[in-house]
Amino acid sequence: MRTKLAAGNWKMNGTRAALEELSAMATAADKGTAEVLICPPATLIASAVEQAGPIALGGQDCHDQPKGAHTGDLSAKMLADAGATYVILGHSERRTDHEETDALIRNKCRAAWSAGLKAVVCVGETLDEFEASNTLDIIGGQLASSIPDEATGHNLVVAYEPVWAIGTGKVPTVQQIGEVHDFIRSRLERRFGAGVGRSVRLLYGGSVKAANAEEIFLTSNVDGALVGGASLKAEDFVPIIDALNKSAQ
Numbered sequence: 486m487r488t489k490l491a492a493g494n495w496k497m498n499g500t501r502a503a504l505e506e507l508s509a510m511a512t513a514a515d516k517g518t519a520e521v522l523i524c525p526p527a528t529l530i531a532s533a534v535e536q537a538g539p540i541a542l543g544g545q546d547c548h549d550q551p552k553g554a555h556t557g558d559l560s561a562k563m564l565a566d567a568g569a570t571y572v573i574l575g576h577s578e579r580r581t582d583h584e585e586t587d588a589l590i591r592n593k594c595r596a597a598w599s600a601g602l603k604a605v606v607c608v609g610e611t612l613d614e615f616e617a618s619n620t621l622d623i624i625g626g627q628l629a630s631s632i633p634d635e636a637t638g639h640n641l642v643v644a645y646e647p648v649w650a651i652g653t654g655k656v657p658t659v660q661q662i663g664e665v666h667d668f669i670r671s672r673l674e675r676r677f678g679a680g681v682g683r684s685v686r687l688l689y690g691g692s693v694k695a696a697n698a699e700e701i702f703l704t705s706n707v708d709g710a711l712v713g714g715a716s717l718k719a720e721d722f723v724p725i726i727d728a729l730n731k732s733a734q
């Protein structure tokens with residue numbers, strides 16, 4: 486059985502005052518079997534460790550090199566040293582804002598694994614690609630090129646985030662979500678073998694909120710969610726954690 490994962494990506498939101506939200510989230514995380522992960526801005530990771538309790542912490546990106554002259558960047562080891570156990574890689578906002586390529590994301594993945602971090606690799610199609618029915622081709626290409634050969638069920642999580650669903654309130658139908666997650670599962674099984682392919686957790690991300698979480702969590706091959714806006718406040722994120730725990734029963 487794959488452990489369910491409720492992951493929150495705070496993006497560029499939050500100062501130290503936001504850490505108060507973690508206490509209520511930690512109480513919810515304590516109640517069920519699902520793992521809870523919060524990826525706050527990197528500036529907050531070290532100070533979040535205390536309030537986080539059972540909640541795992543993650544970075545939102547890392548450099549592909551272990552150290553060096555890269556002003557403003559953070560290595561995977563620095564994130565781990567601050568208290569992170571996960572890092573999000575290849576988020577569509579990084580792919581767009583920083584022109585990150587699949588090859589760079591693959592190298593970042595290796596860097597994360599060298600530092601002992603688990604990688605949450607994001608894939609997803611744009612609206613144009615979705616409307617042209619190219620979703621599976623795009624996802625297949627991103628999976629093949631962004632994930633290194635050394636993937637295991639322990640070091641890799643894949644998040645399917647349609648770009649057009651992020652922060653828009655638009656969500657694919659559960660049939661569409663199921664189709665893409667089944668496709669990702671089959672590609673992982675084909676490439677890494679059934680053992681690894683079946684043990685990697687697959688998350689859906691894009692406008693997940695309490696109102697739609699339950700049906701998304703009952704969808705084929707969905708092991709949890711990567712949540713943006715609705716992970717910032719405990720009052721929004723706790724019902725999502727609860728829905729995931731319910732789906733695991």
Ligand SMILES: O=C(CO)COP(=O)(O)O
Binds near residue numbers: 576654712
């Ligand atoms: O990008 C996301 C998480 O990484 C999703 O963001 P929203 O939940 O705000 O749509």
